[in-house]
Amino acid sequence: MTDTASKSGSNEQKRRKVTVPWLIRMKQKGLKIAALTAYDFTMAAIEDSAGLDIILVGDSAGMVISGAPDTLAVTLDEMIFMTRNVRRGVKTALLVTDMPFGSFQISKEKTVEAAIRLMKEGGAEAVKLEGGKQNLEAIRHLTSIGIPVMGHLGLTPQSVHAFGGFKLQGATDKSAERIKEDAIALQEAGVFSIVLEKIPLDLAREVTASVDIPTIGIASGPYCDGQILVAYDMLGLESQYMNLRFVRRYMEGADLIRNAVGRYISDIKNGEFPREDESWHS
Ligand code: KIV
Numbered sequence: 001m002t003d004t005a006s007k008s009g010s011n012e013q014k015r016r017k018v019t020v021p022w023l024i025r026m027k028q029k030g031l032k033i034a035a036l037t038a039y040d041f042t043m044a045a046i047e048d049s050a051g052l053d054i055i056l057v058g059d060s061a062g063m064v065i066s067g068a069p070d071t072l073a074v075t076l077d078e079m080i081f082m083t084r085n086v087r088r089g090v091k092t093a094l095l096v097t098d099m100p101f102g103s104f105q106i107s108k109e110k111t112v113e114a115a116i117r118l119m120k121e122g123g124a125e126a127v128k129l130e131g132g133k134q135n136l137e138a139i140r141h142l143t144s145i146g147i148p149v150m151g152h153l154g155l156t157p158q159s160v161h162a163f164g165g166f167k168l169q170g171a172t173d174k175s176a177e178r179i180k181e182d183a184i185a186l187q188e189a190g191v192f193s194i195v196l197e198k199i200p201l202d203l204a205r206e207v208t209a210s211v212d213i214p215t216i217g218i219a220s221g222p223y224c225d226g227q228i229l230v231a232y233d234m235l236g237l238e239s240q241y242m243n244l245r246f247v248r249r250y251m252e253g254a255d256l257i258r259n260a261v262g263r264y265i266s267d268i269k270n271g272e273f274p275r276e277d278e279s280w281h282s
Contacts, residue, residue, distance in 0.1 A: 020125075023053065023054070024212070026214065027213065027224075028108075029211070033053045034228055035056060035227065036052055036230075037056050037061075038089070038090075038231060039086065040062045047089075051224065054096055055090050055094070056096045056228060059079065059157075059158070061074060063240055064232040065082075070157060079098060083097045083118060084121065087116070092148055095125065096124065097124035097128070099114060099127050104129050104135065104138055108137055108141050112141060115142055126148035126149065126192070127148075127149055128149070128151075128152070129149060130150065131152070131159075131180070132181075135151075143189065146218070149192065150216075151182075152195040153197070154169045154220065155168070155219070183211055184211065187212065194207075194216070195228065196216070196218070198220060201220060204220040219244075219246035232253075234248060235251045236250075236251050236255070237254055
């Protein structure tokens with residue numbers, strides 16, 4: 001967790017498990033929350049060992065893992081599969097998983113069933129649902145039976161077609177008002193945190209000040225209680241978004257991989273891989 005993480009990002013100190021109540025206390029103490037997405041065991045284990053507070057199995061997997069233009073096609077079974085793999089790599093971060101499009105819009109019963117599968121079969125510790133007032137009944141039910149829920153307002157990618165693209169939200173008075181009302185309503189329904197995606201930074205600051213639960217921003221400026229990015233974007237792994245304004249790249253991952261693969265290819269072509277000491281004698 002961030003209050004004990006070393007500056008290098010590699011945290012060898014003993015960290016305590018991040019929990020839902022601890023994240024709320026982090027807001028009260030003014031400690032910033034650091035979150036990233038992960039979709040597989042290996043990446044999750046590396047990210048967790050660096051000291052993240054939250055690891056999200058995002059349905060952004062549909063774009064960065066599957067190469068789809070949006071997140072809509074991701075299924076519940078795929079989310080469970082990825083969550084189970086990520087689960088094995090996560091020791092201290094809170095493991096949150098996305099409820100995919102179609103898993104929480106049909107009925108309260110189906111929503112609960114899907115959330116339970118994500119926790120029971122995937123090992124998620126909390127679920128994230130996109131949207132505001134339209135989900136209140138389902139969220140109240142989930143929180144009443146002890147399932148922690150993270151909200152998601154602003155640019156909710158599952159509504160990309162209704163928005164006409166991955167556009168800034170909350171830019172008009174009416175839309176900003178709706179986001180502010182939705183944040184209060186989500187808090188009242190019991191969510192423990194809200195992702196604010198691609199809204200103006202002053203609106204994000206206002207929403208953050210209006211709720212007691214932490215806001216986690218993406219493309220929403222510096223005044224949220226925490227930040228999340230899609231891991232492939234910040235690692236420069238040639239994702240669809242890695243060149244956008246809100247993404248800070250901490251590594252040129254695609255160049256590093258291409259270079260390593262290129263050296264591997266030429267070692268093979270030149271007969272330099274494998275050597276005898278990388279082989280077995282009979
Ligand atoms: O799916 C996802 O990765 C997300 C985050 C970017 C917030 O919802």
